[in-house]
Amino acid sequence: xxxxxxxKTFEGKTEFWxxxxxxxxxxxxxxxxxxxxxxxxxxxxxxxxxCTEENFITKAGAQKYLSERKLMVIxxxxxxxxxxxxxxxxxxxxxxxxxxxxxxxVKPYSDHYKMYDYINEExxxxxxxxxxxxxxxxxGHSMGGHGALVIGLKNPGKYQSISAxxxxxxxxLAPWGVKAFTGYLGEDKSAWKSYDATELVKAGNxxxxxxxxxxxxxxxxxxxxxxxxHLMDAASEVNQEIEIVFPDGYDHSYYFISSFMEEHIRHxxxxxx
Amino acid sequence: xxxxxxxKTFEGKTEFWxxxxxxxxxxxxxxxxxxxxxxxxxxxxxxxxxCTEENFITKAGAQKYLSERKLMVIxxxxxxxxxxxxxxxxxxxxxxxxxxxxxxxVKPYSDHYKMYDYINEExxxxxxxxxxxxxxxxxGHSMGGHGALVIGLKNPGKYQSISAxxxxxxxxLAPWGVKAFTGYLGEDKSAWKSYDATELVKAGNxxxxxxxxxxxxxxxxxxxxxxxxHLMDAASEVNQEIEIVFPDGYDHSYYFISSFMEEHIRHxxxxxx
Numbered sequence: 452x453x454x455x456x457x458x459k460t461f462e463g464k465t466e467f468w469x470x471x472x473x474x475x476x477x478x479x480x481x482x483x484x485x486x487x488x489x490x491x492x493x494x495x496x497x498x499x500x501x502c503t504e505e506n507f508i509t510k511a512g513a514q515k516y517l518s519e520r521k522l523m524v525i526x527x528x529x530x531x532x533x534x535x536x537x538x539x540x541x542x543x544x545x546x547x548x549x550x551x552x553x554x555x556x557v558k559p560y561s562d563h564y565k566m567y568d569y570i571n572e573e574x575x576x577x578x579x580x581x582x583x584x585x586x587x588x589x590x591g592h593s594m595g596g597h598g599a600l601v602i603g604l605k606n607p608g609k610y611q612s613i614s615a616x617x618x619x620x621x622x623x624l625a626p627w628g629v630k631a632f633t634g635y636l637g638e639d640k641s642a643w644k645s646y647d648a649t650e651l652v653k654a655g656n657x658x659x660x661x662x663x664x665x666x667x668x669x670x671x672x673x674x675x676x677x678x679x680x681h682l683m684d685a686a687s688e689v690n691q692e693i694e695i696v697f698p699d700g701y702d703h704s705y706y707f708i709s710s711f712m713e714e715h716i717r718h719x720x721x722x723x724x
Numbered sequence: 725x726x727x728x729x730x731x732k733t734f735e736g737k738t739e740f741w742x743x744x745x746x747x748x749x750x751x752x753x754x755x756x757x758x759x760x761x762x763x764x765x766x767x768x769x770x771x772x773x774x775c776t777e778e779n780f781i782t783k784a785g786a787q788k789y790l791s792e793r794k795l796m797v798i799x800x801x802x803x804x805x806x807x808x809x810x811x812x813x814x815x816x817x818x819x820x821x822x823x824x825x826x827x828x829x830v831k832p833y834s835d836h837y838k839m840y841d842y843i844n845e846e847x848x849x850x851x852x853x854x855x856x857x858x859x860x861x862x863x864g865h866s867m868g869g870h871g872a873l874v875i876g877l878k879n880p881g882k883y884q885s886i887s888a889x890x891x892x893x894x895x896x897l898a899p900w901g902v903k904a905f906t907g908y909l910g911e912d913k914s915a916w917k918s919y920d921a922t923e924l925v926k927a928g929n930x931x932x933x934x935x936x937x938x939x940x941x942x943x944x945x946x947x948x949x950x951x952x953x954h955l956m957d958a959a960s961e962v963n964q965e966i967e968i969v970f971p972d973g974y975d976h977s978y979y980f981i982s983s984f985m986e987e988h989i990r991h992x993x994x995x996x997x
Binding site for chain 1: 731732733734738782783785787788940942973974975977978979980982983
């Protein structure tokens with residue numbers, strides 16, 4: 452691991468790192484906030500389409516609340532970089548900046564776009580080995596909210612809690628998801644369901660902690676891409692405890708995320724402390 | 725005034741605006757946060773070198789504290805845009821993004837770079853006429869901290885209070901200031917002093933409110949460009965009330981600014997409420 456930048460922030464440090472990933476076979480970057488003194492737990496933040504490791508750590512305003520609760524956060528980049536695969540840089544919703552946190556099975560993406568394993572195995576192990584933190588939770592935004600729900604629901608023993616802002620909860624029925632899953636996983640839709648939070652809940656995947664979701668009512672992607680009510684209905688059928696809040700007037704931006712960041716960190720803090 | 729974007733944020737709105745400026749003879753942009761309900765007062769934020777109207781409003785984490793105190797903020801761009809004056813875009817510390825908030829007297833900058841008047845007259849009037857707010861304070865960062873100190877000290881009756889993060893307090897002795905003042909004001913250094921906070925205090929300019937300054941000890945520009953102790957010494961000679969805090973380990977970035985934003989908004993809130 453190489454430390455690229457370090458900035459004292461509240462009672463801790465905002466830092467930027469890179470490391471050679473054995474999973475993606477590329478150099479991967481991530482940002483962290485590390486509170487001074489003992490670290491009680493770690494939150495993995497997964498960002499949305501077009502983001503890098505920078506968006507969350509500069510715009511979400513999380514450091515104050517993490518500092519107060521002695522929690523660290525790690526926010527990885529949203530895809531491998533430095534490659535030049537066919538079509539990788541042609542659109543904002545596929546390829547670079549748009550991994551959808553799956554393990555691609557379609558060549559040549561399958562050689563590098565293993566972001567599910569990168570997060571759930573490599574980054575997860577790195578948190579334990581390099582930062583010496585054992586309690587880990589996961590949250591994210593939009594495509595990253597989808598990633599957090601999927602990774603958390605499939606691995607309830609590894610994550611203390613899950614939350615999301617404006618997640619894509621049923622990607623197999625959303626244009627963004629259909630495009631990405633076709634490109635990464637192929638035309639056979641049976642493989643898609645294991646990366647769809649609503650389908651996972653329907654199939655019996657559960658998490659012991661209450662899942663917290665905030666979804667702004669003025670989000671321009673709500674009806675077409677996010678499909679929040681699909682997860683709400685599935686969870687209620689199988690008694691997965693979930694709290695979905697629809698704050699009035701908020702959109703899909705980091706201005707919305709920052710407004711409810713304290714609530715999410717407080718939520719995870721209950722399970723991490 | 726044209727509203728470009730609006731995002732609900734905490735209990736209020738983050739907005740982006742443009743308007744034709746009669747002072748700079750260009751289209752000028754600014755961002756605002758406007759709390760819901762009655763507005764108790766307005767803070768003008770002046771940004772530093774290379775910034776636009778976006779940096780503060782996306783990175784400083786101010787909206788929470790402004791929302792709680794029913795204060796608005798207005799953060800203008802740091803220079804005129806859309807021109808192509810000789811040398812205007814050649815360096816980060818002169819021309820576009822680097823107005824230093826002076827009224828240029830050297831041709832052709834003097835036709836447009838009237839940022840002192842833009843802030844202190846045009847934007848000030850616009851706050852009163854368009855946003856109906858009568859109590860106004862001013863603060864800023866680095867070059868913008870210099871701007872806030874100079875504008876506030878020269879117009880104590882117009883601003884309830886002044887504060888700054890990492891300000892350039894004695895620009896006539898700093899390489900950044902010397903370069904900018906030579907370009908905007910010419911070689912005659914006697915004209916420079918009226919845009920230098922330390923010189924203004926020495927010459928008897930005072931503000932009735934305590935001036936608050938935060939200056940990180942690990943700021944890479946502290947010794948060469950910011951010269952904080954010069955203002956400290958001048959203020960103590962003339963009994964200008966000033967509190968200069970040197971928090972240990974912080975640098976020149978928005979990570980530092982965000983860490984102490986609440987203290988500055990609380991400070992101004994005392995004078996604006």
